[in-house]
Amino acid sequence: MTQSEKHVLGLSGGRDSAALAVFMRQNYPHLDIEYFFTDTGKELPEVYEFLGQLEGFLGKPILRLNPDRDFDYWLKQYNQFLPSPQTRWCTRQLKLRPFEQWIKPYLDEGTLVHSYVAIRADEEYREGYNAKQKNLQVHLPFKDNAIDKAGVMEILDASGLGLPKYYSWRSRSGCTFCFYQQKIEWVRLMEEHPDKFEEAKQYEKTAVENGSPFTWTQGESLEELSQPERIQQIKADHEKRLQRMRDKKQTNPLRPDEEPIDIDDLYGQAKGCLACHK
Incomplete structure (x- = not known):
């Protein structure tokens, strides 16, 4: 059979x-x-x-x-x-x-x-x-x-x-509030989908009030991240990283069209969950 x-x-x-x-x-x-x-x-x-x-x-x-x-x-x-x-x-x-x-x-x-x-x-x-x-x-x-x-x-x-x-504006699929997002991606989520950003902020606020040891992004809350001065700082840092990557990148003559630079390539951190981000 x-x-x-x-x-x-x-x-x-x-x-x-x-x-x-x-x-x-x-x-x-x-x-x-x-x-x-x-x-x-x-x-x-x-x-x-x-x-x-x-x-x-x-x-x-x-x-x-x-x-x-x-x-x-x-x-x-x-x-x-x-x-x-x-x-x-x-x-x-x-x-x-x-x-x-x-x-x-x-x-x-x-x-x-x-x-x-x-x-x-x-x-x-x-x-x-x-x-x-x-x-x-x-x-x-x-x-x-x-x-x-x-x-x-x-x-x-x-x-x-x-x-x-x-x-x-973002190099991953997955949930709107995915914790693998870099800080620049959170800023862009706030700009592209402010309602999704506010939802994530509310989840975080409730979690912290209930003793959660984690915020969505390491080292700061979304409330802190969304302050105008902090946004400017994140964007400036991202532009510096981009420029360094462009300066180091060598053009492949067999593939003259540049591949898009993934945000994770810039920050050298974990790529995220296979089930979510491929």
């Missing part, structure tokens, strides 16, 4: 996973891949817009996996303590848990589930989902095909999709 198989590809609303979906559609059209997006309910509006464009290109709907319990529920469960790089309960409860609940029946019945993950050839493999079941196989097509960041950009440009609009 032939073992049944299922092919899945998770989309974060970000650049790399979108490019992988395009790559798989173009190079493996015979595979019936189910594309899914785990919706926390706290995503940027630009993410939903980009997912709609991607659905048009793929010619099939992207399944929305919604957590059975929302962010506010889990915040209460964790005693109003905000998630942080040290305690990433948001990824675990709002991203990984819905995925596990979705594929569990298939794994339990013995279906071989192939999961395609957008780790590029120029990245170290970061564990996004620890496959404990022997019938869940993780594949890294970009690694296998030597596709790097510039290759991802070429795929998106050639498809006509280009980058999600939020890349003009």
